[in-house]
Amino acid sequence: MKRLLALLLTGIMVLSLAACASSPAPSSSAPAASAAPGSSSEAELPADPVTVHVFHYMVEGEKAAAMEAIQDKFTELYPNVSFENTAYSQGTDYFAQLETAIASGDMPEIMMGNPGMYSDLIDEGFVMDLTGNEVIQGLGLTGADMGDVSYKGNWYAYPVDFKTWGVFYNKTIFADLGLNVPKTQTELLDICKQLKANNIDPWAQWYSDGASVDIEMRPILWTKALQNGDHDMFEKLMSGEKQVTDYPYFREALESWQLRIGDWARNDATSNDQTAANELFVSGQTAMLYQGTWSYGSIEDLLKDNTEFDYGFFLCPTDDTGADPVMNVQVDQAFMINPRSEQAEWAQTFMEYWLTDCMGMWSDGSSQPCITGATTENTPDFLKTILDIKATGNVSGYGEFTLPFSSAYTSAYRKALTAFASYCCIGTPADGVDSVDSCLAYMQELFDEEYAQANL
Amino acid sequence: MPQLKARTISKQSIRIHAGNMLFLLPTILLFTVVVLIPFFQGIPYSFTNWKSIISTNRAFNGLNNYRYLLTNKFFLQSIGTTFKFTFLYCLSGNLVGLGLALLIHRSSWFNNIARTVFFLPFTVSVTAGAIVWSYVYTDVYSKLTGLVSPLGMPGQVVYGMVVIAAWRDLGYTMLIYIAALQTISKDYYEAATVDGASVLRQFTHITLPLIVPAFTTNITLLLAWGLRTFDLPMAVARNVQEGQFTAVYIYDSIFSNAKAGLGQASAIILTVILIVLTQFVTRFLRGLEVES
Numbered sequence: 001m002k003r004l005l006a007l008l009l010t011g012i013m014v015l016s017l018a019a020c021a022s023s024p025a026p027s028s029s030a031p032a033a034s035a036a037p038g039s040s041s042e043a044e045l046p047a048d049p050v051t052v053h054v055f056h057y058m059v060e061g062e063k064a065a066a067m068e069a070i071q072d073k074f075t076e077l078y079p080n081v082s083f084e085n086t087a088y089s090q091g092t093d094y095f096a097q098l099e100t101a102i103a104s105g106d107m108p109e110i111m112m113g114n115p116g117m118y119s120d121l122i123d124e125g126f127v128m129d130l131t132g133n134e135v136i137q138g139l140g141l142t143g144a145d146m147g148d149v150s151y152k153g154n155w156y157a158y159p160v161d162f163k164t165w166g167v168f169y170n171k172t173i174f175a176d177l178g179l180n181v182p183k184t185q186t187e188l189l190d191i192c193k194q195l196k197a198n199n200i201d202p203w204a205q206w207y208s209d210g211a212s213v214d215i216e217m218r219p220i221l222w223t224k225a226l227q228n229g230d231h232d233m234f235e236k237l238m239s240g241e242k243q244v245t246d247y248p249y250f251r252e253a254l255e256s257w258q259l260r261i262g263d264w265a266r267n268d269a270t271s272n273d274q275t276a277a278n279e280l281f282v283s284g285q286t287a288m289l290y291q292g293t294w295s296y297g298s299i300e301d302l303l304k305d306n307t308e309f310d311y312g313f314f315l316c317p318t319d320d321t322g323a324d325p326v327m328n329v330q331v332d333q334a335f336m337i338n339p340r341s342e343q344a345e346w347a348q349t350f351m352e353y354w355l356t357d358c359m360g361m362w363s364d365g366s367s368q369p370c371i372t373g374a375t376t377e378n379t380p381d382f383l384k385t386i387l388d389i390k391a392t393g394n395v396s397g398y399g400e401f402t403l404p405f406s407s408a409y410t411s412a413y414r415k416a417l418t419a420f421a422s423y424c425c426i427g428t429p430a431d432g433v434d435s436v437d438s439c440l441a442y443m444q445e446l447f448d449e450e451y452a453q454a455n456l
Numbered sequence: 457m458p459q460l461k462a463r464t465i466s467k468q469s470i471r472i473h474a475g476n477m478l479f480l481l482p483t484i485l486l487f488t489v490v491v492l493i494p495f496f497q498g499i500p501y502s503f504t505n506w507k508s509i510i511s512t513n514r515a516f517n518g519l520n521n522y523r524y525l526l527t528n529k530f531f532l533q534s535i536g537t538t539f540k541f542t543f544l545y546c547l548s549g550n551l552v553g554l555g556l557a558l559l560i561h562r563s564s565w566f567n568n569i570a571r572t573v574f575f576l577p578f579t580v581s582v583t584a585g586a587i588v589w590s591y592v593y594t595d596v597y598s599k600l601t602g603l604v605s606p607l608g609m610p611g612q613v614v615y616g617m618v619v620i621a622a623w624r625d626l627g628y629t630m631l632i633y634i635a636a637l638q639t640i641s642k643d644y645y646e647a648a649t650v651d652g653a654s655v656l657r658q659f660t661h662i663t664l665p666l667i668v669p670a671f672t673t674n675i676t677l678l679l680a681w682g683l684r685t686f687d688l689p690m691a692v693a694r695n696v697q698e699g700q701f702t703a704v705y706i707y708d709s710i711f712s713n714a715k716a717g718l719g720q721a722s723a724i725i726l727t728v729i730l731i732v733l734t735q736f737v738t739r740f741l742r743g744l745e746v747e748s
Contacts, residue, residue: 091694092690092694093711095711095712096707096710096711096712099508099509099510099711100509100711102510103509103510120507120508120510120511120714121510123511124508124510124511124512126510207608208590208607208608208692208695209695210694210695213695267598267602267603267604267605268594268598268604268605268608269608270604270605270608270609271590271593271594271598271604271605271607271608272594272608273590276591276594406714407712407713407714408708408712408713408714408715411695411708411712411713414695415695415696415697418695418696419610419696419697422608422609422610422696423610426604426608426609426610428609428610428611429610430610430696431610431696431697431698449528449530450713452524453524453709453713453715453718454715456505456517456520456521456524456715456717456718
């Protein structure tokens, strides 16, 4: 009896693991959308209460709050329309939760995400084709911006804002040491050396987070690949047609990044997440922070009680030509509509209202640069600078690639980069990576693994 | 050759067992509906090339998934990492739990407070505990020692996670050991003392044999918890190969990588390993049990 009970208990604990994937996928006869409310300007008040479900990964408080403020404004216009928001971290369980919800027939109306990353949803008919949508067309976006919300040439999401990345620097430390914003890679490395010589840690790094290692590569990888016409680089790597060593930009990007890491990495570089790194930077413990614009709001939030902290931002120089660095651009917040959800058309009306009437409100609330370039009197100089650079066209956009890395390839790619970062910061080989060559080999091995699994 | 005597079960015994089973019925029903039936429904998927769980397209691919997994470096590595973690976690969780139980198993106000304090981590979720520990490693351990946090140090990630897992669960093992220690009659120790047995000899010859049932419970539980560990590596070692436990491999295959058929096959392999291993360990430990 005791043995039976022990086995039963063990069974309960372990079978739950194995049972997790066995829910059948929903049939294609999902509920149709309700009566069309029409475009935002002419939508009629719904007779019955309408609930629009939003699945998103804006776990940063200010972005979610900004969206909720827009939702509240929409509800003022249409009192019978309410919203239910569900947020998960993108790095861990967002897509898993979204897939599970859909597989169980629980259809959210609005799903955050760049379509290329979630191609399964499109292939299975869970994303509305927005090609030719007048509101999106009216935004007058660049081909790169539209590429970020497209898949196989069709539009599948409403783009709201964009992101880029670069170096946040402590102006006070720079001024005290007589340092200027670097124009070349050599100048940047000299700054690191001078900071170290003055017992100041140059960088607050956060390599425990996959996004960090990824954005360190992009200024060279994206820019060089696009300049050389390799728009299908990611597509060919995923199809197995090409290998990472076929593209010299991977090597160049790794070498440049290794130089930036230098021999001045802090002993928390490989264990910090971005919150920890942001805190290190704003507390003045490091002079620079390589970070994305999505953290601007969080940094400002940390500085609420420290108005004396003065910081600036520059794009990371990756060569010695002295030319202005090319800014990477990627649509950040983008939202897809699920045509099989009950209130798909109300979701569409809401998104179009957001894009036409609330972009300034979004930018002010979220501290993100709007995709349309919209500003208000409250827009900070930081965002205006980013918008100005984008307006010059000296940018390389992820949307210019024919396909982005899928989530499986992104995960494999970041794993190899994290191993490289560990080696460069600590000097101990990680997962067999102890050089640029071994990193490339490991990366290819992980890609081969994905390719083999895809063809099972 | 002696004749085997047929085992007879009295009506009273049947009534008692049936009564016990009745109490378990709600749980068994729930378990059957929520876990057991989906599990058996899921087995056929492990023989398909099913990709995304939202897809209705899947084709039978025989034993391809199993063949692939059993020869795949990364899957086998994940099993190796899981075994290593489980062994160390089981060992440390039990040793420290037993040590604490020996120290505070007698009732006193201090011991009662100490038990509560040691048990508190068990009430914290693994994810929350892991995140707190990641800050402890970075902000305390690294600052005091000048060393890199084990969670960011190649080769030490598993050890870093063992500390977190053992810290959380040692209060639980401690309580079970305390309960077992309190059932041992003082007469044994008094008799042994009269016979001149040392404290160590009393421990090895009286205490240990009589708390084997507690070992069985604790080792079986920690073994199962260790082998299915998922939230800990997800929270603190998402991007490193050392954090690729089998449960994470399953999750990634099914969700992140859209290879549900492969993920289902890996889940079934883990389940089989777990059942076989647990059964083996339980049988072995039951063999060591003695009547007090």
